[in-house]
Amino acid sequence: MAAVTAVTVLALSALSATAPSVAAAPRTDTVQRSLDRLVSADGLPAALASVTTRDGRTRAYVAGVGDLATGSKVPRDGQVRIGSxxxxxxxxxxxxxxxxxxxxxxxxxxxxxxxxxxxxxxxxxxxxxxxxxxxxxxxxxxxxxxxxxxxxxxxxxxxxxxxxxxxxxxxxxxxxxxxxxxxxxxxxxxxxxxxxxxxEVDRRIIQRLGLRHTYFPAPGDATIREPHPHGYHRESADGPLRDITEMDPSWSWAAGQMVSTNSDLNRFFSALLRGRLLPDAQLAQMRTTVPADYFGRGAGYGLGLVSRPLSCGGLYWGHGGSFPGYETRGGATEHGRRAAHLAVTTQPTDKTVTQRLDATVDEALCR
Missing domain, CATH: 3.40.710.10 (DD-peptidase/beta-lactamase superfamily)
Structure with a gap:
């Protein structure tokens, strides 16, 4: 496993040539540096993110390697299992x-x-x-x-x-x-x-918003259709990383079965908060929250929508998801003006690492 770890550290931030509509991040970008640290310091196989600015431009970030067995590049804006x-x-x-x-x-x-x-x-x-x-x-x-x-x-x-x-x-x-x-x-x-x-999800949301890289896997479909980083799992804190990319996801169904990309999630949450998917009355109900510190200090849970405070003031809205092999964090600011999502290719077992994921999202939304 030492050889795999060496490949992970040495191959930081490899970029793929896919998704040309999403611009690559410059090396000096603070979000890029945060992803690099998640790989080099925290030992995550790969991290990838997408940040959409007020003017609608989207920038993609990657760090690590997409496949530990081959050392292949991380697909820029690759598909991941988005869990919850x-x-x-x-x-x-x-x-x-x-x-x-x-x-x-x-x-x-x-x-x-x-x-x-x-x-x-x-x-x-x-x-x-x-x-x-x-x-x-x-x-x-x-x-x-x-x-x-x-x-x-x-x-x-x-x-x-x-x-x-x-x-x-x-x-x-x-x-x-x-x-x-x-x-x-x-x-x-x-x-x-x-x-x-x-x-219903496909007809009412995916097709309506043009989420070209988002889908609800069919029963028994264990693969991920488009370019994607491999997902990994450790049985114990010091155990080897095991590739669990291919898995029948039906055990999570309406609670966590879907596959998407960070940029598609940005588009979805921005459109939702801008009122493109729900009438005002239903969106207001969705955003009516109860305290849910499970998602972090100051978080609230509405109807399938989580609010979290931003360090620069105000709130952002999203959800986040855990699925074996993948962890996603992110959301959009009020009225969907900015959006950011981050995915890593193993579920962190250290709470401080998860907090760093949230801090990276906060950094992307506040700058």
Missing amino acids: NTKTFTAVVVLQLVGEGRISLDDPVDTHLPGLVRGEGIDGRHITVRQLLQHTSGLPNYTKYEDLQPRPYAPRDLVDIALRYEADFDPGARWGYSNTNYVLAGLIVEEVTGRPLAQ
Whole structure:
């Protein structure tokens, strides 16, 4: 493994020739230096970022190597698994259906999924759609209790896993992050529309915004379609990095299954905050938050949307995502005027490294 580490450090900031519409960053750029440090000092295989300025220009950054086995370059603005950023896409579809009068945020889950949500301290007649989207339902998080193997899962398999465990708290009593909430939100979309969630996300968001490098993988699709850095995982803090790029992502479904690029995420969150995806009333609901220090000091959670304070004043809005092999951070400022997203190719186990990822996003949005 020492040879791999040497390749990682020596190949800092290799640039690919892909995505010509995204400009490369100069070596003296502060964001570039932050990515270089994440690789050289923190030992991450690769880091890549995209920053969109007020005038709509986007600059791409890369550091490290895209494949530790070959030492290949990091694809500039390459695709990554975006994890829980998927939740924002799911929430937007639900809120579009609210705007169309087909769902109410105060509907009990049982209105759309009668009899499905039952368990110890769990009753879908007393949990609302709003509580699903805001993580105030009290439903147990199925990924917390089960070590899910990379195999195909149906969404209801995931719900069944969650319902083996008792409720974390009474609905509305407090905030608690649970992937189960978004699996149920996705099932509600399918019940109301009569179409697969992936089709609704594609039709209502991806095609509408022209997100050419974003997609919802089909069941059993373990690959990443376009140029991408490989994703890695360590079983222990001092263990070797293992390539886990190819994986069936169905265990995360509406909570975390999607693939995208940093620049597409910039476009998505900017468009959302500019009102291009939701009516004003639904966007206001989405931005109504409860405290969620899980995402950092001063963070709030709306309906699939996270607010975080900026060091230069004000807030930025996004989500972030963790998926085996990848970690993403980022968002857009008020009204979507600036946007930045950062991805690294292993999930940091050191909290200080994660804090440095957030600090890099803050730096990009504040300068």
